[in-house]
Amino acid sequence: MTVLTSQDTSPSPAGPSGSAGDGAGGRNGAGTGARRLRRIGFSALMVSPPVLVVLVFVGIPVVTGIAYALGYTGGPNEMATMLSNSVLRNNGAPTLDVFAKIFDDPLFLKGFWITITVTVVTVVVVTVLAWGIALYARLSGSRWSRILTGIAVVPMFIPVVIGAYAIRNFYLGSGFWGSVWQLLGVQMDPLSYHTSGVIIGQIWTSLPFAVLLISSGVAAVPDALIHAARDAGASMARAVWSVMVPMATVPTVIVATFTGVGVLGSFTVPFMIGATSPTMLGVQMVTTYNAYGLPQDAQAMAVVLFLMAILIGWGYVWAQARQARSSAVMN
Amino acid sequence: MTTVSAGIPSGPATVDTDGELADDTRQLTPAERRRRMLWKVLGALASAVLVLFIVGPLIWLALAAFSDQWTAPRLLPQSWTLDWWKTVLDQPELVESFWRSLQFALIATAVSAAICLPAAYALGRTKFPGRRVVLIGLFATNAFPKMGLYTSIATLFYAMNLMNTGTAIVIVQLLGTIVTMVWIPAAAFASVPPSLLEAARDAGAGPLRTFFSITLRQAIPGIAVALILAFLACFDEAQGTYLVKPGSYSTMPTMMYTLVENYPAQAAAVFAIALTIPSVLLLLAVRKYILGGHLAEGFQIK
């Protein structure tokens, strides 16, 4: 707002119109430059608080965290080092010793593979499920299909801790899962305290976001395009595959990347539902940090997670670039 | 449940792309009819499994909260009681955690609003070099696996002597709201048509008057949604708080982690439901926004 107030208020340039016009032009030109600078300065001032918060509480921790994992134990990491049971120091040059140490640990390796498995399975299942629900709603258009979409969004309304707790109880031997099989007379292991339970929990918590995004992507495909494909002789399945799927690629990629990063960094779901050990890295990190008193090892695990997230984040950037391209064509 | 579904964008309802619906009017061969029947049955089964998958655990939890005696493998409690509610309400540490949660969430939301709303205005209404970098940079806070970030933050908090303080909790909760608090209001500010502002200036209103009478007034729904979503994110935040608060400051969600061991399952269920109520109420208030596809738009950088 003050952007506008700060405008040059100088009203009428006096004098004969010709020279006044030129004079005004010159002055106004200079004024524009100063105004522009002031406006940029003001915007920068307004934007800076959240940027600073993010720089200080995300940027710095990430940098010092990576440094810690590379063996820089002093400076901001001094305090954590003092509280540690053991640290590996480098002698001036970054070292990968900490990574070598954690990758030598069979427990970490198991957690590493569990994390990858859970992430990949969750991303695939959530994407497929969300597509199924979105297509069902779009193609049948029935009241029931809309109710179903509404139900799929319910987990968004439930705090993750509660959802995870409910799922844990549901799939226990004494829960619904165990009871039903027992009543049917079938011997079945509980899914809680097991990786399969963790996957169920991840799917449950990730589904609403995926359904919302893919539904709106699918809904954005104009009817006319599908009609045209059907008109050209394509079956419904074919029309979906060659028209809807390509047009909703971007939301799909966004869903996959955000679900992937979310699962990688999750703690509550594996902590509540999963086995104590081995389990996903999110939980192992906390245990390593607090219970084992090995912040540096936890930090190295975090760096491993960052690297995995970068791989996934590349997909998001790619989707955005593609989006920008396609909208450029549309305009 | 119906209230939720009522907010779903009604776009698909008007769609008649469905070959099956369109075919309803003509005669079907027996083979076609069988195939459609099969699809219908499969569809119904899949829907039923999905509903059970989503809602089952919640119903199970709700039942537990009111159960007196319930032994496996029964699918319903044998006898019912409200005693567990009384038990939970009688536990000072549980009630206290509720008030503490509320307090932290309100503080974190207020701080977040104070920090982010001016930025949202600048990002939404002015063009300046580096605008896109800022937008994406803030968004990048979401690109870090949460727990990896929190362990890194914990190390910094140790260095800053913030570990196990209320400030640490506020900061951790605040971090989770920045994207919401910047992006949604920025979009709201940006979507006010410039001609509305020009019309106000034209009518004689100065910049400040224009801001309060038009811009802010138009952006209020977006800001309200951001405030509610941010409050909920703070109120429900568990994992970050759990890592930086060891001990003294237990919020409701972090209580859940330990409640499981320290209390009977029924009491935990009651506590869980109590924790869910604010979320459900507040989210129902903004469900139109969430279900209307705005959330999806928010994830696309412009």
Add this chain to the structure above:
Amino acid sequence: MSTGPTGTDSAELSTDQPAAPSPAPNTRTAAPATGSGSTGSTGATGSGPSGAAPGAVQADVAPTAGGNAEIPAGAEGLRLSRISKILGGRTIVDTLDLTVAKGELVCLLGPSGCGKTTTLRMIGGFLQPDKGRLTINGKDFTFAKPEHRPTAMVFQNYALWPHMTVAKNIGFGLKVRKLSAAAIREKVDWALDLLSLTHHRDSMPARISGGEQQRVALARALVLEPEVLLMDEPLSNLDAKLRVSVRETIREIQQRLGITTVFVTHDQEEALSIADRVAVMNNGKIEQLDVPAELYRLPRTSFVAGFVGSMNTLDVAPRDGGVPLADGTVLPCERMSGDAGDAVWIRPEDLVIEPEGAPGSTRAVVLRVIPRGHYREVLLQCHGTTLRSFTDTEPEAEQAVGVRATDALVYADGVLVQQ
């Protein structure tokens, strides 16, 4: 407005007049029901802007005679002197001069990107000129902010504030000026009545039709009693029928109140039927500023000729008192604007169709006849050249006829050649 000049001779536009609504009844009786007054002027050739006279309150508003005639200093409502605007490195408005008389309605007409909207926005204060000077009723407003200008704008999309009722929308500017509630009410009622919106006083803008929104936007501008009313393609979002009736309403009210008005449009028919004078713009310059009839009769440049009305464009030099066709035959023209140039343009209605062999005519074959209601559009093949004629006669396709041209415009390098 509040800071605008108040001591002008335009009594009813002065903010110092507490009972501004009161002149309205007087003017209403003064104004005969002549929504079509200006349309009539299209037919009158060479006379002054007949449209301005009947409704205008002030005696001195009408510019005398021809389009570019000097307007006496006292009668000058708005003056742009050598205004330039550069946006994104491109000169959008190029040393433009424009003077609008008090109570006059001038249309800025041109294709998109010609600078007409930019010019309007500079008058409104939403853009500041890079060069030049802008005065309203003699006072300099070149760099004044929009809220400090005695102008009011009707926006293309109306820009009604969606969270305010119709009455609140109209009254907002008065509230900003800190008028008493009673005064606001009186003025709002006057504006509502003026535009027959009284029954929508408490409606939200989204609940009323496009035509009504348009009228609210106009009411909101008029209630401020601006010295200059600015309209940015105000009719472009209405359907064709509504456009004509709203346009007549606008014209009628503008004349009744005698408000100096600048109206931007890309629709030549709209411009010709509503304006006292039309400024045809191209590449940031005014190609021609004239009363509608003159603009049509004597387009000074081939751009204006092509933009206003339709034309047979024969890009050949005139010869032997006529225009050579594709095979060299000369189509005789009774009156040519000049006799040396590189293009001869003929209005379709100036191509007369007669029986084959009629004296002074050239033989042509009818290609196609398109009924246009009260006249017919006829495509002719005439010695290898395709010509278009608007006619009352009823030739049939493939019939042989005689063609003769009455008037032709000769251009050299795109500029009208006049003797």
